[in-house]
Every structure is written in structure tokens, then in C-alpha cells.
Amino acid sequence: MSLAHLVLFAGLLSLVIVASSSSSSPGSRSILRDISGENADQKDRAVELNSSNFDSVLRDTPAKYAVVEFFAHWCPACRNYKPHYEKVARLFNGPDAIHPGIVLMTRVDCAMKTNTKLCDRFSVSHYPMLFWGPPSKFVSGSGEPKKEKSEIVVIDDARTAERLLKWINKQTHSSYGLDDKKFENEHVRTNITDYKQISQAVYDIEEATAEAFDIILSNKVIKSSETSASFIRFIQLLAAHHASRRCRKGAAEILVNYDDLCPSGKCSYESSGGKDTLGSFPICGKDLPRGYYMFCRGSRNDTRGFSCGLWVLFHSLSVRIEDGESHFAFSTICDFVNNFFMCDECRLHFNDMCLSVKTPFKKARDFVLWVWSSHNKVNERLMKDEASLGSGDPEFPKIIWPPRALCPSCYISSDEKSIEWDHDNVYKFVKSYYGPKLVSLYKEKSVVGSKEETVSATGEDLTVATNALVVPVGAALAIAVASCAFGALACYWRTQQKNRKPRRSWN
Numbered sequence: 001m002s003l004a005h006l007v008l009f010a011g012l013l014s015l016v017i018v019a020s021s022s023s024s025s026p027g028s029r030s031i032l033r034d035i036s037g038e039n040a041d042q043k044d045r046a047v048e049l050n051s052s053n054f055d056s057v058l059r060d061t062p063a064k065y066a067v068v069e070f071f072a073h074w075c076p077a078c079r080n081y082k083p084h085y086e087k088v089a090r091l092f093n094g095p096d097a098i099h100p101g102i103v104l105m106t107r108v109d110c111a112m113k114t115n116t117k118l119c120d121r122f123s124v125s126h127y128p129m130l131f132w133g134p135p136s137k138f139v140s141g142s143g144e145p146k147k148e149k150s151e152i153v154v155i156d157d158a159r160t161a162e163r164l165l166k167w168i169n170k171q172t173h174s175s176y177g178l179d180d181k182k183f184e185n186e187h188v189r190t191n192i193t194d195y196k197q198i199s200q201a202v203y204d205i206e207e208a209t210a211e212a213f214d215i216i217l218s219n220k221v222i223k224s225s226e227t228s229a230s231f232i233r234f235i236q237l238l239a240a241h242h243a244s245r246r247c248r249k250g251a252a253e254i255l256v257n258y259d260d261l262c263p264s265g266k267c268s269y270e271s272s273g274g275k276d277t278l279g280s281f282p283i284c285g286k287d288l289p290r291g292y293y294m295f296c297r298g299s300r301n302d303t304r305g306f307s308c309g310l311w312v313l314f315h316s317l318s319v320r321i322e323d324g325e326s327h328f329a330f331s332t333i334c335d336f337v338n339n340f341f342m343c344d345e346c347r348l349h350f351n352d353m354c355l356s357v358k359t360p361f362k363k364a365r366d367f368v369l370w371v372w373s374s375h376n377k378v379n380e381r382l383m384k385d386e387a388s389l390g391s392g393d394p395e396f397p398k399i400i401w402p403p404r405a406l407c408p409s410c411y412i413s414s415d416e417k418s419i420e421w422d423h424d425n426v427y428k429f430v431k432s433y434y435g436p437k438l439v440s441l442y443k444e445k446s447v448v449g450s451k452e453e454t455v456s457a458t459g460e461d462l463t464v465a466t467n468a469l470v471v472p473v474g475a476a477l478a479i480a481v482a483s484c485a486f487g488a489l490a491c492y493w494r495t496q497q498k499n500r501k502p503r504r505s506w507n
Contacts, residue, residue, distance in 0.1 A: 045089035047106045051118045058135040062203040063104035066135040071128040072111035078128045087161040095291025098180045130155040199440045201295035201312045206244045208309025210288035217279050228265030230335040241320040250283040299395035315434040318371045326361040
């Protein structure tokens with residue numbers, strides 16, 4: 001290398017060093033500090049929305065309120081405002097939220113051409129511009145902020161995190177603080193006679209379904225033909241009878257692709273050669289699990305939650321099956337708990353209750369009552385354990401369910417020590433409670449969307465038509481072996497697959 005080249009190289013190196021030192025000086029632009037500073041590892045909590053996911057996210061959220069920030073990425077004021085917005089968003093969004101399920105904090109970048117029509121829809125006049133309202137009112141342009149009676153309003157005082165939170169507190173009649181620590185469920189409602197609470201449980205059975213699926217994936221428990229067949233049967237039950245449409249859709253997509261994901265019952269968990277894995281098919285959508293529960297939320301962080309959500313899922317499945325499916329559903333849930341529930345003691349107790357059934361169920365009513373009585377047996381056992389150990393939830397002690405206040409007609413006698421049940425009324429109550437009442441709020445929120453997204457409380461939309469699902473050969477065989485009730489259907493699916501490739505699109 002010549003002397004001239006060495007001099008030129010040294011000069012360029014000095015320029016790099018000078019530029020590097022100047023970019024880290026206190027006077028550097030904030031956008032550079034965001035990239036290299038102490039906030040680099042902090043995850044954004046506000047949900048990024050765009051024209052393709054705006055309606056679906058706001059339609060499906062369990063949050064009671066939503067804040068939508070319209071901004072432009074080139075706008076200096078927007079960049080400076082982001083830390084303030086995120087400071088509030090961390091209180092309400094994400095798995096580590098301090099106050100989850102109350103306010104959904106979102107943002108839309110109007111500088112993206114794909115979002116132009118979306119921003120025009122809300123007459124965005126400056127950046128950043130914040131809107132407040134019930135999530136459903138943002139969907140499909142159903143809210144017009146400029147109209148006097150609109151439920152969507154412009155947030156007029158949100159310059160700082162403190163002002164934005166003060167504004168939210170005023171709307172929600174709350175006293176949230178920016179320094180609030182991890183919640184201990186101060187907003188839990190303990191009035192078990194409030195029917196509207198069960199409608200929140202749709203979000204909890206979505207959460208429990210997604211969490212159960214994640215447990216199966218993380219522990220890689222599908223290891224044999226037996227566990228594979230058990231998994232297939234459970235996913236097939238969810239595809240037909242889950243109360244959430246998106247969980248039914250996700251379960252059906254897993255079935256359609258199961259032969260490719262788990263050839264010969266051996267599932268692919270790690271990515272190899274660019275092929276899809278079981279984990280690449282989220283059973284209830286990409287935004288689940290959320291990390292929190294609503295109806296099943298305990299007064300402490302270590303109580304209720306997943307186990308409560310799983311019981312609600314079992315109840316909701318039991319009330320949606322027909323007579324001919326009752327024993328298939330029973331054996332499917334028993335096998336699922338036996339193979340995939342990670343609590344040894346719980347699994348053994350549940351298995352004992354399953355083994356106590358000596359004759360197959362012929363009526364759906366019998367299965368509904370078995371799930372109900374089994375849940376009460378578990379509660380009765382845990383009542384004693386929690387009383388002696390002091391490990392229960394003080395706000396939600398285990399009870400024999402339903403209590404008289406919720407269903408007085410379910411009781412024949414008035415003796416609290418020796419309960420005599422009216423099983424006909426118990427069946428009617430359970431079927432209504434985990435059927436129409438469970439999906440009532442979910443249905444109301446979905447009405448603002450398309451007809452296909454609406455969940456029917458009558459059960460018409462709770463069963464997947466046979467011509468809407470094509471199950472792979474391996475899955476169909478496993479289902480046929482597991483239950484003769486599905487044998488003919490499995491054969492139909494197999495015949496259909498010979499003639500066409502499995503469909504991946506859904507209406």
C-alpha cells in the first residue's frame with residue numbers, strides 16, 4: 001500500500017471516529033438516541049395497526065376502551081411524543097400490563113401510503129392526533145368523531161404521559177398512576193350473580209386454549225402415536241365446537257396440515273428447511289395468548305387463571321355437542337388431560353373421575369352433568385386443602401357451584417350441609433350459562449363486523465359444516481380409530497383429499 005493510500009485511510013478513519021463521538025453527544029437527535037440509548041431493549045407496548053388489521057384487532061379485543069394515535073413517522077413531534085405514549089401504554093398493554101383488559105393503546109402511521117384511506121376515514125387533521133372510544137365503534141368507519149353524538153372523541157389534552165393518563169382516568173372514573181406496580185387485581189368483581197361476567201369468559205377460553213397449545217409445544221409432548229391421536233381428537237373437537245370462531249378456524253387449519261407438520265405422529269417443533277412447524281399455526285390467532293385473564297382473573301396473580309379458563313372451556317364444549325358425540329367428547333377431554341396437563345396430582349384425580357364412568361354416555365345431557373359434577377368434586381377437594389394450607393384466593397374461595405343466589409331452582413332442599421340437586425334445572429342452567437350467556441357479549445361486539453364474524457348464541461354458528469373441512473389422511477385415520485361416530489366423516493374427508501389439495505382459505 002502506498003503512502004498516499006495510508007494517509008487517505010487514516011483521514012477516513014478519523015472522520016468515522018469524529019462522527020461516532022458526535023452522534024453520542026447530548027445534542028444528538030432523539031431518533032439516534034432511541035436506536036443506541038438505554039431504551040433500545042424496551043419493547044413497544046402500543047399495538048401497531050394498519051389498513052389490513054385495524055378492524056380485526058379492534059373488533060376482537062376484550063378491552064372496554066381504545067386509544068388510537070394517528071401519527072407520521074417523519075414527524076419530529078410524533079417521535080418526541082412516542083416515549084410519553086409508551087409510558088401510558090405499558091400500564092394497559094402486553095403480558096406484563098399493570099392494568100390489563102381495560103384500555104387498548106394503538107397507533108397508525110399515516111405516512112404509509114397503505115394507510116391513507118384509513119386516516120382519511122377519521123379526518124386526521126394533524127399529527128399526532130389521538131382518538132378515544134369503545135373499540136367496536138372504530139370498526140368499519142362506524143364512528144365519526146366530528147359528529148356531536150359520536151362515541152369516538154378526540155383527546156384534546158394529552159401532551160405528556162401525565163396529561164394523557166389524567167384524561168383516561170377522567171373517562172374511566174379511575175385513579176391509575178404512572179408508577180403503579182404489577183397489579184394485584186384491584187378491579188376484580190366478586191358478584192357471582194352478575195350474568196354479564198360470564199360473557200367475558202369467551203376471551204378466557206381463547207386464552208386457555210392458546211396457553212394449553214403453547215404448553216404442548218414448549219414441552220414437545222406429542223411423542224407417540226397415542227399422544228398424536230389424542231391431540232388430533234382434541235383439536236377436532238375444538239374445530240367443531242369451540243365457542244370462538246377464530247379458535248375453530250385455527251384448529252381446523254392445524255388438522256388440514258397435520259400430516260405435513262407431524263408425519264407418522266412425530267411433530268416438527270424446530271424450523272427446518274423452511275418448512276412449517278406446528279408452532280407456526282397459532283390455534284386462536286397471532287395475538288394470543290395475551291398474558292392475562294378477565295372472568296378467571298383472581299385477586300392475586302398466582303390464583304385462578306389457566307385452570308379456571310380450562311374448566312370454562314370444558315363446560316362450553318359440553319353444552320355444544322349433540323347426543324351422538326357425547327362419549328367421543330368425554331373420552332377426548334379425559335385423554336387430553338391425561339396426556340397434556342402438566343400437574344401430576346390434578347391429572348391423577350381427573351383420571352380417577354374418568355375411570356369411574358363404566359358405561360358410554362348416550363346423551364349430551366349426561367356429559368354436561370358429568371363435567372359439572374366433576375368440577376364440583378374438584379372444588380370440594382380443594383376447599384379442604386386450601387383451608388388447611390391457606391393457599392386459596394381470599395376473594396374467590398372454592399364453592400359448590402352454582403350457588404343458590406345464581407340458580408335457586410337448581411336446589412331441592414334447603415339444607416346447606418346435605419345438598420339435593422334438581423338435575424333437570426341444573427342442566428338447563430349450565431346449558432344456558434355456558435351457551436347463550438357465555439357468547440352474549442361476544443356476539444354484541446361482533447355484530448359491528450361482517451356476518452361471517454358474528455357468533456350465534458343459538459348454536460347455529462358453533463358447528464363446522466362437514467364440507468368446510470378437509471382433514472389429512474393421518475388425522476382422519478386417527479379420528480376413525482378413536483371414535484366410530486366420526487368414521488364415516490373421516491372416510492369422506494379421505495375421499496375428498498384424493499381429489500383435491502387441502503384448502504387454506506376460509507370465509
